[in-house]
Amino acid sequence: MAHVPQIKIPATYIRGGTSKGVFFRLQDLPERAQVPGPARDALLLRVIGSPDPYGKQIDGMGGATSSTSKTVILSHSTKADHDVDYLFGQVSIDKAFVDWSGNCGNLSAAVGSFAISAGLVDSSRIPQNGIATVRIWQANIGKTIIAHVPVTNGEVQETGDFELDGVTFPAAEVQLEFMDPAADEDGEGGSMFPTGNLIDDLVVPGIGTLKATLINAGIPTIFIQAEAIGYTGTELQDAINSDPEALARFETIRAYGAVRMGLIEHIDEAAKRQHTPKVAFVAPPTAYQSSSGKAVAAADVDLLVRALSMGKLHHAMMGTAAVAIGTAAAVPGTLVNLAAGGGERSAVRFGHPSGTLRVGAEARQVNGEWTVTKAIMSRSARILMEGWVRVPGDAF
Template sequence: MTYLPQLKIPATYMRGGTSKGVFFKLTDLPLPCQVAGPQRDALLLRVIGSPDPYAKQTDGMGGATSSTSKTVILSKSSQVNHDVDYLFGQVAIDKPFVDWSGNCGNLTAAVGAFAISSGLISADKLVTDGIAVVRIWQKNIGKTIVAHVPMCNGEVQETGGFMLDGVTFPAAEVPIEFLNPADGEGALFPTGKVIEKLKVPVELIPTGELTATMISAGIPTVFLNAEELGLCGNELQEQVNNDEALLEKLEAIRAYAALKMGLIDKLAQAKERQHTPKLAFVAPASDYESASGVLIKQSQIDLQVRAMSMGKLHHAMMGTAAVAIASAASVLGTVVNIAASHTHNDTDIEHNSSSASKTINFGHPSGTLKVSATASCAAKVNEQAKLQWQIDKVMMSRSARVLMEGWVRVPDIF
């Protein structure tokens, strides 16, 4: 029997924040894969090594976790006043599908660097030494992100002294701005409420309800109180991911939140939408030991947050979920805001009838992360009308670097 040789496709393997992924220029993909569809999905699945019933992705570039089973496709931007279009694909590990429903905030930190190094940014927009400002159009969610990429001697500077919890080694700091990150046309709270009771079966929660904030900023996310889930909020990966009953319960709750948020029409559809919404649980600040053995003291943080990604507890924090955390923290009365207020006085928040801003430092399994958000709202029509909040900007710093570049090889699937 005669077999075709492998395809050889230019690609770069990069770390961005606490994630890793395979980066492609759109024009380097085989022609059938330069447009959305089953052939593109099939290619990316094979690149990453999915679906893998062993959940190891041994025969591909994936790392068998949600943080390392990712792909990025970049092209010159088709949008006015933008430099590059960024499309993110979250590849399932043991199932044959690529989820295009959301962004990856961590890999966003690598987008600007890859775009510059790949010649996607006009030379007149770059600097020899200093900071290059790259305006990114995030195609999955239709939002603008601004990356501030350090450059030295005309090239991207990747090395530096910036430490990011969840990443072992230091690198150059890359500040990221997420502009107007609310979903769609600005539906920050898709149910119209900043806090409410999420109805769930009594088999999941004996009371049949959970206090929840459902927000679409950065990525659709449902925030719950750890205590109501029977958790402390300072759990590490092993404590959650080795508990199959807990994972099944959290996934079932996530499905009810997806239905409530209007992201799916039937509960069963949640299985095909693993990337969104995210489920996160929060708790007031307390002392805990991070995954690296470092003691995080209550005085260092404003609250604790743990987030689920693709059915497992994330080892640190997704960048998009950090956007949601900052956004929710900046609006009074949300589950996140209330948890933070236990140890963080809101005197540093400038609240009036039209704006609010807040910077918080939250604890996650690998350490801490500082994020800030600026929010605004329409004035009340009358005293009974509710304030319509929107998030103007969320800022955080990440880091990124190239791990390997050249070609990725896959069997010919065409």
């Protein structure tokens, strides 16, 4: 029996923030995968090693978590005043689909540096020494991200002393600006608060009526109170992820929240839209020990936040959810703002399972509607491996 040989595709494996993903230049993909569709999805699934009923992604580049089952495609930008177009694909671990419905804020930190290294940014825009400003068009959600990438001797600087909780080793700091991160009218609800309320009564059959802040900023997110669902906000991954009943409850909350936000018409559709919306629970500051053993004092944070991604509690915090946290914290009266003590604020430091993170946001009211002009946070990124990824030639 004849077997189709493997093909090799130029690729780069990069850590961005607290995530890892396989990065491609659009022009390097096989021709039939250079356009959206089944061939592209099948290729990326095979690259990552999905669907895997064992949930391990042994036969691919994925790491068997939502943070490591990710792909990125970059190309010269088709948008005026932008350097690069950035498309993110969240690959399901055990199911045969790629979710294109949202961005990855963590991997956004690696886009600018990869774009420079891959020759996608005009050399005239890259200083010999200093900070390169890379203008990114986030194609999944139609938003602008500005990455400030350190450059030394004409090359991207990846090493440094910036420490990010959830990442073991220090690296160079990359500051990200998420411009106008609230949702567009054409896809994700039409306003920052799709129901028009800062707090809603979310009816979830079998669970009850929960106070919820439903926000479209960075990524659609459902915020609920930790104590309302029996938690303190100090939980680490195992407390949630080892409890199938808890995971099922969170998925039910996510499904009903998605309907309330107008993202889907029926709760059954949530299973095919795993990447968005996110669900998170918040609590006032309390001391706890992070997953690394580091002590987090109540005085170190403004509030506590735990968030789920792809059906599991995240080990740190998704970058896009951090944008949602910062934005919601800047709007007086949301559950996030109230957990942080209420009032006006332009930045917030929150506790997550791996430690703390600071995010800033500029929010204001225009004609009675809340809007956010930008959210700012720092991450880091580092190339782990570059060369070619191989897949069977008949895999897509």
